[in-house]
Amino acid sequence: MSWPSRRRVLQAGLVSLADLLVEGPLSREARAESRRGIFDAHLHTPSENGELFQWHQITKTMPDFVAYLDKCGVRRGVISAARSNTAREPDSYRAGNREVARYAERWRGRFRPSCVVTPFRIEEALREIEECATQLGFLWIGEFCNYMTGYRYDTPEWKSVMELAARLNLVVQIHTNTAEMRFLADTFPSNTIVFPHFGGNTKDIFERIAIVAAHPNTLIDVSGSGIERVGILERAVGEIGADRVLYGSDFTINEPSAVIARVRNAFLTAADREKILYGNLDRLLARAGRK
Numbered sequence: 001m002s003w004p005s006r007r008r009v010l011q012a013g014l015v016s017l018a019d020l021l022v023e024g025p026l027s028r029e030a031r032a033e034s035r036r037g038i039f040d041a042h043l044h045t046p047s048e049n050g051e052l053f054q055w056h057q058i059t060k061t062m063p064d065f066v067a068y069l070d071k072c073g074v075r076r077g078v079i080s081a082a083r084s085n086t087a088r089e090p091d092s093y094r095a096g097n098r099e100v101a102r103y104a105e106r107w108r109g110r111f112r113p114s115c116v117v118t119p120f121r122i123e124e125a126l127r128e129i130e131e132c133a134t135q136l137g138f139l140w141i142g143e144f145c146n147y148m149t150g151y152r153y154d155t156p157e158w159k160s161v162m163e164l165a166a167r168l169n170l171v172v173q174i175h176t177n178t179a180e181m182r183f184l185a186d187t188f189p190s191n192t193i194v195f196p197h198f199g200g201n202t203k204d205i206f207e208r209i210a211i212v213a214a215h216p217n218t219l220i221d222v223s224g225s226g227i228e229r230v231g232i233l234e235r236a237v238g239e240i241g242a243d244r245v246l247y248g249s250d251f252t253i254n255e256p257s258a259v260i261a262r263v264r265n266a267f268l269t270a271a272d273r274e275k276i277l278y279g280n281l282d283r284l285l286a287r288a289g290r291k
């Protein structure tokens with residue numbers, strides 16, 4: 001099927017974006033390489049309205065974003081739009097989610113789109129998640145960051161988000177403090193939950209590793225604070241097991257190559273490093289979505 005006709009099929013909602021990701025004009029070798037390459041579980045794209053998560057802004061456009069990932073050796077990633085995280089109105093997060101759907105289409109095989117909503121107008125938020133999953137083939141929602149717009153995870157509205165995600169078999173990525181993390185892991189055993197970040201101090205880091213270790217439906221992505229402390233990754237793999245630890249960078253905020261260097265230099269087996277850098281995320285996405 002040629003690309004324009006696929007686009008029409010996609011627009012008609014007859015196949016999911018995920019179906020399209022496995023085909024395309026790439027050579028067989030390029031597809032194989034793309035499947036094997038480092039897969040980042042935590043990327044925030046610059047938005048077309050100028051929103052960008054970066055403390056001093058240097059990668060302002062999507063081509064800048066892609067070029068920087070190339071420089072770092074990141075071949076694939078799960079992307080969410082900055083503007084969806086800061087949205088207070090459904091129109092804003094819908095625009096961000098459509099952006100990442102377009103990016104995933106343009107850089108086919110490279111990016112998997114993630115849907116982010118804010119749960120203030122819950123019916124519209126649920127409709128958006130359902131539409132992204134069933135019409136656009138999204139397999140992932142989040143990273144949810146409740147502190148950005150001021151909502152809580154212990155509400156009936158949030159429960160309905162988690163229940164919908166479980167029903168649609170979507171991976172949910174949620175930024176939390178340690179108490180919120182424990183609450184979500186205990187309360188939603190039917191969801192596949194990715195918790196980003198080890199934490200900022202030893203108490204938090206060790207507790208967050210212990211929570212993931214105790215809840216088999218959860219995973220940790222190693223982005224943010226903590227990974228730079230030598231030994232923390234080894235402790236996580238020792239307690240949790242290598243199957244539930246994901247490489248993630250939190251780019252455009254943080255530097256991907258520093259995280260990759262720590263994983264590559266870690267006192268782990270080659271097989272475990274491969275699981276962390278791409279194998280676990282491949283497996284997680286292969287199991288997500290339609291059952």
Ligand SMILES: [Zn+2]
Pocket residue numbers: 042044143196250
């Ligand atoms: Zn993030």
